[in-house]
Amino acid sequence: MPAYFAVIHKDENSAYGVSWPDLPGCITAADSLAELDSLAKDALQFHLEGMREDGEPIPVARSFEEVYNAHKNDVGFHAVILVSVPQEVKRRPISLRVSELDLALIDSAAAAQGVDRTAFMVSAAKQAARKEL
DSSP states (O other), X not given: OOEEEEEEEXXXXXXXXXXXXXXXTOEEEESSXXXXXXXXXHHHHHHHHHHHHTTOOOOOXXXXXXXXXXXXXXTTEEEEEEEXXXXXXOOOOOOOOOOHHHHHHHHHHHHHHTOOHHHHHHHHHHHHHHHHO
């Protein structure tokens, strides 16, 4: 099960931002710490799957001490957490029909979060499901 240390940043009047120093470009954000765990796992899983699909080497994770010492003095530093995900998750292709306006909205929101369309829609569905509970 791959596991990487992520850095949480929180500036005044902002969401919690999460990034993985060992995985450039792997980021997410959450409005609360309660949402953070699920969103962080999703972001890490999608990023690693994308690297595998693209044939990129998966980097070795640094230790807690290395990550903490490298970021403890960052502006807005909040914490370092360990995020782990299953080695592989079986994905199934689906087909959706949406209006062009809705698709443009989805793509715009996904780009703003730095994720692809699929990752955005899965994250939005999980967030809506959590609110239902």
